[in-house]
Amino acid sequence: MSDFLTKEMIYQKSSQEITALLYESCITSLEEAIxxxxxxxxxxxxxxxxxANDILHRLGAGLNYExxxxxxxxxxxxxxxxxxxFEANLTKDPSIIKEVIAILEDISKxxxxxxxKPKQPINANRQKAMAYEKNVLxxx
Numbered sequence: 001m002s003d004f005l006t007k008e009m010i011y012q013k014s015s016q017e018i019t020a021l022l023y024e025s026c027i028t029s030l031e032e033a034i035x036x037x038x039x040x041x042x043x044x045x046x047x048x049x050x051x052a053n054d055i056l057h058r059l060g061a062g063l064n065y066e067x068x069x070x071x072x073x074x075x076x077x078x079x080x081x082x083x084x085x086f087e088a089n090l091t092k093d094p095s096i097i098k099e100v101i102a103i104l105e106d107i108s109k110x111x112x113x114x115x116x117k118p119k120q121p122i123n124a125n126r127q128k129a130m131a132y133e134k135n136v137l138x139x140x
Contacts, residue, residue, distance in 0.1 A: 016115055019059065023108035026055040030085075030101050034094045042092060049089040049097070056082045077103060 013021070033048035060078040063071045081100045088096035 015062070016111075019062065020108065020111055020115060022055050022059055023104055023111060026052045026059075027101055027104050027108065029055070030097050030104075033088075034097050037092050037094055037097075045092065046089055049085050052100075053082050053085050056085070074107070077107070 029048045029052040033045045033052065036042070036045035036048060056078045060075055063075055065071045081103055084096050084100050087093075088100070
């Protein structure tokens with residue numbers, strides 16, 4: 001029954017709120033991975049790192065590339081982080097995981113701050129800039 005309630009609560013969240021939850025879950029998995037590495041339980045650490053990597057891939061798949069350059073930058077950060085987690089999983093090096101946690105905490109903090117701000121309508125200049133960016137990307 002609680003599983004149903006959890007799913008029901010998720011369905012009621014906006015995509016922006018789900019993204020915030022994904023950041024939180026990824027960071028939690030990474031912190032747990034460090035604990036399991038320190039405890040020499042490498043099998044569970046591996047599972048936690050794989051889960052975090054899966055979340056990063058989901059975050060990347062959910063990017064809206066029509067939103068502008070920020071999407072491209074987030075994609076690069078997600079790919080970098082995924083590569084670092086792969087390296088951390090091979091070497092079982094907590095310092096690499098801590099680097100990824102720091103990156104994700106910064107993004108998560110900024111994301112949560114943006115969620116608090118009321119949505120503002122896009123002004124005409126921004127619409128023109130977005131149209132320009134879209135055409136430049138299509139023409140290439």
